[in-house]
Amino acid sequence: MTGTIVDLLLWVCTLGCALIAGLYFAFSTFIMAALGRIPAPAGIAAMQAINAVIQRSLFMPLFFGSTLASLVAVALSLWRWAEPGAAMMLAGGLVYFVGMFVCTVVFNVPLNNRLDAADPQSEAARDTWTRYLRVWTRWNHVRTLASTGAAGLFVLALVLR
Template sequence: MTKLLPTLTFVAAIGSGVVGGVFFAFSTFVMAALVRLPVPTGIAAMNSINITVITPTFMTALFGTGLICLVLIAAALLGWSHSRTYWLFAGAVLYLVGNPIVTMAFNVPLNDALAAVDPASSNGAAVWANHLSQWVMWNHVRTITAIVAMACFIFALL
């Protein structure tokens, strides 16, 4: 396990960076572009994104990195005497809580509510407004935690 740990940490750093980059794009310009569209079009575009994002590649990046983080947490707890394990533990917990858990607890339910509404209705406009404020806020959390986790993994490798 000791020989595998640097490789898993490196893969977790790459995975965190990839996932953080995707969420960074949404936080910095994708959602701003969707806001500029008429409400029904913005809802339709977001619903389309929410369907097309479910690919083996992205799911592996998001949840596969989370699985690696579970292994890294266990390794950090078992090898707590090494100075770099603090970085390893911090990065793994940050990523796991801030990305797969936040995604499933907050972003996915918001996406499901958006998919269930009639985009042309007045309720659609209200759900879209709530979606924009809440989803973007939680996406900022995902962005920041993924990027900080990546930095922690890099420090753990130094």
């Protein structure tokens, strides 16, 4: 029975990480580039709208739920260290927590907050936007790679079990 619970947890982690990775991938590969091609006030307003909507969407339970599941995976991997796949489970959980969650909280959210406080029509907002596009996207690449890597590590943990 406990093995089934661990397997279910690994599937939840895999799918949660993969869904988050897909969203971040879209932002890294074309959404931010598209927003950067339009006039700054429109790009700022669009990103402000995205930030407002995403906080009230199904993204938030997925974001926090997948983070919690990854931390449970870390704890279970240590508790069941002798079992096959435990090291991959530990690695997946740590990569996801640090590379996705901590990165988001420390880098992307403060940048979002600064952008949300900006008046899209002001000259200062244009400078904020130029920096935001570069720095936010760079940290989003990190989140994309961490989420994708964690999903792969959780798949490997499942295969090894």
